[in-house]
Ligand SMILES: Nc1ncnc2c1ncn2[C@@H]1O[C@H](COP(=O)(O)OP(=O)(O)OP(=O)(O)O)[C@@H](O)[C@H]1O
């Protein structure tokens with residue numbers, strides 16, 4: 309990591325409310341982070357904890373009925389909280405690119421790969437078809453698609469899921485963005501392809517010197533690519549810090565539970581039972597007080613119902629939100645990576 | 646795409662063959678054609694002579710083959726009543742019917758696509774309600790009643806438009822609206838439903854994430870996909886309209902094919918009826934074929950299935 313940080317995105321106390329039939333849903337309740345050029349931030353957490361909404365909020369692509377609030381939302385030094393559709397459209401695709409969870413349905417079935425790649429370049433860079441085409445071929449090549457030139461004329465349905473996700477990555481990189489957000493880019497792909505795509509992303513991130521927000525619920529991936537980790541639970545950050553710090557010594561019971569769920573090469577015996585985090589994510593409608601993880605937490609006491617969720621910050625920046633002192637969690641539940 | 650096209654053409658051809666057989670045999674199931682031609686007061690010998698003359702005494706298969714081979718060469722025989730070649734009677738009138746059908750489907754599309762799109766962009770808004778209202782009216786009002794109301798309003802009270810005949814373009818205005826309005830509800834609802842689905846699709850989200858202009862998101866990425874089923878339905882409706890123009894042509898005294906078939910049915914004018922049914926059925930099959938091919942072109946995934 310470079311000594312002098314060039315912060316690309318700063319998010320402070322991001323909140324999202326969505327009116328639903330049962331009341332007001334609070335799927336994201338105070339998320340803060342920042343990412344700098346050349347840095348990878350991984351956001352982890354199980355399904356429904358608000359990861360996708362957080363990334364859509366940054367892109368300004370939340371559903372119309374969702375209400376976004378933040379104490380700060382700075383992108384390349386500019387406050388984008390009050391940006392309108394037109395201003396946001398000038399950032400999306402050029403300065404910030406996004407890769408989605410569903411490669412099978414994220415490309416338009418009616419247009420060729422080439423058309424969809426060139427289109428974003430033509431929209432944002434004052435250039436002609438020929439240059440756009442060259443750029444598309446260059447990037448398809450970059451993302452490891454062979455005979456790129458002839459691929460341009462193919463339709464999405466002619467490509468496998470892995471190839472489509474490579475195309476999506478190429479598309480997000482067409483205009484050389486400063487920030488790339490990848491929302492579970494490999495969830496829909498099979499395991500061997502997953503690793504390839506993630507390596508590719510990590511490689512491109514340093515090649516293009518971008519800031520990257522990688523959303524995933526696979527901690528194995530995080531360990532390999534992240535500089536910083538942010539663990540989300542029920543719309544909140546429960547733990548954050550440098551990748552090594554969090555993996556060496558998880559301080560929140562949820563994080564340590566998650567770490568127990570992944571097999572460790574060389575340590576996990578064949579047939580050994582992996583851990584699970586029992587229970588389900590709580591309902592996020594209405595007034596929410598206390599620690600949201602308490603129903604599933606083996607350390608929970610009555611105190612946890614009232615506890616204000618202020619994080620404890622250690623000197624290396626490693627922070628967590630739990631009443632336990634750093635050494636109170638049993639050592640046996642610590643991370644093993 | 647080529648294999649798909651060929652397959653579709655072969656299927657269309659088989660359908661036409663079946664249709665021609667049905668057309669021929671249905672008309673022979675009705676009253677004895679020799680009786681109709683000879684008239685009520687004819688003697689048995691007269692009827693027998695007519696039967697010989699027209700070949701009704703030959704085996705049915707032979708009659709069918711003869712009829713079909715002549716029909717393929719454009720010879721549908723002579724009208725029993727007018728004694729004029731059927732082909733001439735039809736060719737003189739088909740232009741009017743085609744013009745009406747074409748104008749009507751264009752009218753229906755021009756109303757339903759923009760309205761359906763606007764409704765889809767803002768579900769439950771005023772525009773959506775208005776579109777729904779139009780659709781409900783279109784479905785509830787009988788065509789002939791709607792046509793008569795227009796005649797009373799614009800033809801009789803305001804005297805803005807001619808109410809009968811087909812000599813000028815003005816004559817086509819009311820028939821076009823009456824016939825086109827009939828197809829509007831179905832086309833509009835399909836546009837709206839398709840658009841709502843497409844607008845919430847992942848690739849529209851991608852298009853927005855690429856920072857494309859709203860115009861490009863809506864027209865390039867959304868409408869093209871939403872409109873595929875609408876095109877198919879419009880082709881089917883065009884076929885319906887050619888057939889369904891019987892009522893409209895009769896009301897407005899537009900002397901097209903619809904008017905002719907009404908007249909021929911009243912007179913049991915068999916060759917005319919057969920020819921019209923066969924021509925319209927062929928037309929319908931060809932339209933469906935063209936709409937399938939157009940769909941395959943618009944949606945490249947179709948030809949793979
Ligand atoms: N448009 C919406 N209307 C109502 N609720 C929504 C909407 N979008 C998301 N939610 C809810 O908000 C919560 C967070 O959703 P989000 O998509 O951010 O989860 P996620 O962390 O990305 O999960 P996953 O890993 O499954 O993608 C979920 O409980 C979801 O049901």
Ligand SMILES: [Mg+2]
Nearest residue numbers: 359360409491
């Ligand atoms: Mg998600």
